[in-house]
Amino acid sequence: MTVADTRTSPRAPAIAGWTLIWVAAVACVAILYMLPDIAPWAVKYPSDAVIPIADWISAFMAWLKTNFTWLTRSITDVFNVPLQWAISLLAKGWKFGYGPDALTLPRLSWIGVCAAFALAGYAFGGIRLAALAAGCMIYIALFGQWDSAMLTLALIAISVPLCVIFGLLLGILAFRKPWIDRSIIQPMLDLMQTMPTFAYLIPMLLLFGNSPVSGMLATAIFAMPPMVRSTVLALKRVPHEIDDFGEMVGCTQRQKLLKVLLPSGRPTLMVGVNQVIMLALNMVIISSMIGAGGLGYDVLLALRALKIGQSMEAGLAIVALAIVLDRLSQAAARQRPSAHVPDQNFVQRYPMLTAAVAVLAGTTVLSHFVPAFASVPAAIKMSTAPWWKAVVDWVNIHFFDAIEAFRTFLLLYILNPIRDFLVGFPWLGMVLLVGLAGYRLSGARLAVIVVLMTAFCAATGLWEKSMATLYLCGVSAIVAALFGIALGIAASRSDRFAAFLMPICDTLQTLPSFCFIIPVVMLFRVGDVTAMIATVLFAIVPAIRYTNHGIRQIPESLIEAATVSGCTRRQMFWRVQLPLALPEIMLGLNQTVLLALSMIIICAMIGTRDLGQEVFIALAKADAGRGLTAGFAIAFIGIVADRLLRASTDRLQSRLGLV
């Protein structure tokens, strides 16, 4: 309807003008691509004009290290106190003194921890949640992952509150001072979310040392942004009436914030906390590489020895931990604060908490006398490891030829041509096209941002690797979007299919990608096909979720109206459901692209030749500048893609008359 209107509107000539501009631009770039000799400097960035940003960053890091080590090390020491405390409590126990007559205090008993999780589940969500929480924790214990899982839990238990506190503070600051939000906080959050963690691992090691604290801080950088964003959102969403009411009863600024605004925004804030927990769990492998240990390290070690089964079990233990923490925190978010009843003592007010503390204390004391309470007895441990390995071997022996034919076809006829096309693409041409798209979609501001970011990739001498990154991410994101949207539509039509698909989505997102990378390498060899499959498996999740959600949230009344006016099933889908769900689907697509980009680093472990590899080389050489520069390039590719996609979603929405 609206689309038809624009054709007859006075804007028509302008559109024709733009078509001309686009044709001209594409023609220019095509000529440049065919005949690179006219302007070689516009095709390949001249090597003597490369800006040595990497060297500058390295020099800056060295200066920081010599002058501020005292500060960063004191920060490490301060954070180390609660962290070591949590590790002792959950995983290692306390040891006073040294040598044979050292006094040791036991850690919390595993039976007690399982029971405490069950009680927490019962308190927040009734008997079903209690069963789920207990089941997951017992699974971890029986499969012999307890010690590592508790190490991981200790890290999470300290870094999540840290993220939440700092996230809240930053969010409040952003809410109070919108100009700081726009000019500093938003760009910073974008960088924190798109910059691969490996890129800042070396600076972390230099400044904060090879200790669990570095792992914790790296986790915090990655996991904090959702907290800041949801704080801002929560504060903005508080209805004006409540705000005004706070004013009327004479609250000070501080009282209004603490007693009125934050409590009213609690549900949204809890969504942020939930996201922080999930992202923190995503980081466990990375932090295990710099001194933290835990489940992530087990996955890494098992994979080095090709113990697919063991690494799968450690990976699934991470998933189990993620499910418990996710469901518990979601249930906690739904809790309504209970009314305060006077004249109750502590036990009456918090019966579950008291019970949990009692159980923990009781079992831990018992564990001093009964060894079965202290650590999981070997007799009841079990393992599915041989089974996983057998499945992979069986597929390998029976289906390799078919898989190989598929791989070769994909590589020779699809992937390699796209790669060659993109790697040879003139950098100036890309800058021009991207800038034009930015200008057309949003305006001069966006155009300048995307042009500068694209030019950064060329000016640092990373152009070919950037294009290789674009190729792998682009292809993977497209494949993930195609399959994901189709699966999402199917899930939206059938509750049973959705119920089947959602646990798989949860698993794909929390299972460390390393776990499935090695089996995929066994079947698809080292190379781009393997990288693509691993990326698609990870990036498909938001495409499924958002499509499903987008179609399901269409108001019943609209569907009824369409049925009444006589839509066929087909018309209903193409004319009503799809257009109405389009904004959500585009949002999912946006997330898919960003997730695909975040897999670049993991793919470098298979053996791709792009920015991920550059980050890895920098890591091996402990070159802070090189790693950060490549990290910035990856982040900029992500931000450019994100901004352009968002701008086109906005345009689409206004065209469809949805805003």
Add this chain to the structure above:
Amino acid sequence: MYRYVKGVLTGGACAALLSLAGLPQAMAAPESNDPIKIALFDWTSVNLNAKILGGILTKLGYNVEYPTADYLSSLTTGLTNGDIDIGVEFWDTTAAEAMKASDATGQTERLGALGPKAKEEWWYPLYMKEKCPGLPDWKALKDPKCAEAFSTPDTAPKGRYLGGPVTWEGFDDERVEALGLPFTVVHAGTDGAMFAELDSAYQRKAPILLWIYSPHWAPAKYQGEWVQFPEYEPACYTDPKWGVNPDKKYDCGKPHGEIWKYSWKGLKDKWPGAYKVAKAYTIDVNELNKLSGQVDLDGKSIDDVAAQWINANEAKWKEWAK
């Protein structure tokens, strides 16, 4: 804002003080009671050596911790400032440049060789000998038929050679060019990916030619042979005139080398006794392979295997501590 920050900081500082006050003064143990940190990396033999050395030091009364770390970058980060005190395996073959960089900082110390010699070379499973009878001589690989036997559809007619990560200083692209081998070099990103391909191919008796190193569990688990290239000499990597190709460097096999132990420079003064043991610590290559096999192939835990070695070799390590 300021008040919040202040609150957080004071809270942290109080917690720090409390925990310090809570610790009872330790009984007299050798030199210093601070924990000696021995790095764990992500392969079996290094962790075995770390746990054995750490176990010995524990028996001698030292307090030992095992932080996990990254192999190459630890040489120029953790070991330079005492976040890591000892690293037990740095291979000449993969970490030569990183060790040079570490030596240049002057804050680390090379504790001498661990004992086993590192060997790395192109490797193939025995069943490939039927398809390429001239092996293990490298000249057999020049035969187009032989190269074809090692090829995949995307490299054909050239053979496919699976090299290690680019960071491993392998010079395989250069080697292929200098020796005129009809092969395409594919780099794996990690050795996990490399051995995954080997395991997959070995199960199907499919062609594979790849970079393998020893000591490692792979040569023990899979039957195969090293390709025999012209023996490495330092001149081969620096002087084009050396070797079969007078115009190119790298016309030889990969260097063999030592595996080195490294320590933080302060180890010597802070824990002289532990320093002596770490410096004296060596292990026999066959023994190490056997111990690695017990972990990787028989599924025993690293801690058990290490403890068993310590109990069986008490006389040996008591000698080191003297």
